[in-house]
Amino acid sequence: MNLEAVAPLSDTMGILGLGMLGIFIVTAAIIITITLLNLLASPSKKRKRS
């Protein structure tokens, strides 16, 4: 993209859509990871095992 020029509305709307989608995708990946971490390394589970 030409950073020195004014971007047309269609371009900036595209960035809006893709940007929010990108953030939600990364967020979803982090949520899944935290959930897995909590399942695998939860203190209560460790207590049950011992």
Next chain:
Amino acid sequence: MDAIFQNFSNLTWQQVVMWAIGGILIYLAIKKDMEPSLLLPMGFGAILVNIPMSGAITQIIDGVKEIGVLNVLFDGGIANELFPLLLFIGIGAMIDFEPLLTNPKLMLFGAAAQFGIFATLVGASLLGFPLKDAASIAIIGAADGPTSIFVANYLHSNFLGPIIIAAYSYMALVPIVQPPIIKLLTTKKERRIRMEYTGSSVSQATKILFPIIVTVIAGIFAPRSVALVGFLMFGNLIRECGVLGSLSETAQKVLANLITLMLGLTVAANMQAASFLSLQTLMILALGLVAFIFDTAGGVVFGKVMNLFTKKKVNPMIGAAGISAFPMASRVVHKLGLAEDKTNHLLMHAAGANVAGQIASVIAGGVLLSLIVK
């Protein structure tokens, strides 16, 4: 004798206006306690650089270039993004992610509350700002000073000074900006929704693995965010590892204070009257407010939409805490909750959304850069 008084003739009314602006920043820092650690050095710096022929900034005198110390600091600490990144180590060491780790769904509010960034990008472009400046202005909506500095500097924006002032000023003004937007978008009944806090504990292993994994995930999806996320998460790893207590304390206090001090003064190098006093500066301040309003609205509306599909209702006000301004945003939500029902304590949920906003705002900065710099 002439040599002593000759500098008076170099003084312009614009420089006097900048002294007044510097004075206002110092007043707000001291009397109103608005981000004093940053606004006070910035206010003093604004006066410092607007003294005619100021030796603090680079000047050409009689055809000879005399290097000013603030320009040296700017080139060494901001132009290469060093100061904001080092500051992130301190911020990472200050943040306790436990409220988020116990309820990972709160991460969604952090994502939704970045809407203001992209909405402002559209607005700034419509107002005629070139893409690099529109994106730099939009990142004020990250509600996160170091991210704003990093992105605006990365894009070589011409408006670094006003952008940083807007970012830090609105962060301090969150308790004034957010409540009317939240009240406008929610009903009394919604503001009274109670949320159960389980308070389940998180293992030490989770706390240690979390910053490492977030760095890897954010780095893979948005590689340009990896420096920001990485330094933030490194600071958090120092905090949580349990064996670097002294380093963690140093990062939280000494490092963060020193960098903040340098950052405030150095940013002022970009507050010279000739470039600062313009219509664009006013437009940037207005667009910064728009960014914070849309951030808040994005989070709250997301909470309302979420309630349409889930059995366990969330208080949509939590969404407003998804902006990065920590801990002001979570305190605002907590207070609004108590104002409606004195027994409804939302602080832990709001704090979870708030720290999620810290991560999401940094990711948003990286995503924005990935989308426009190709």
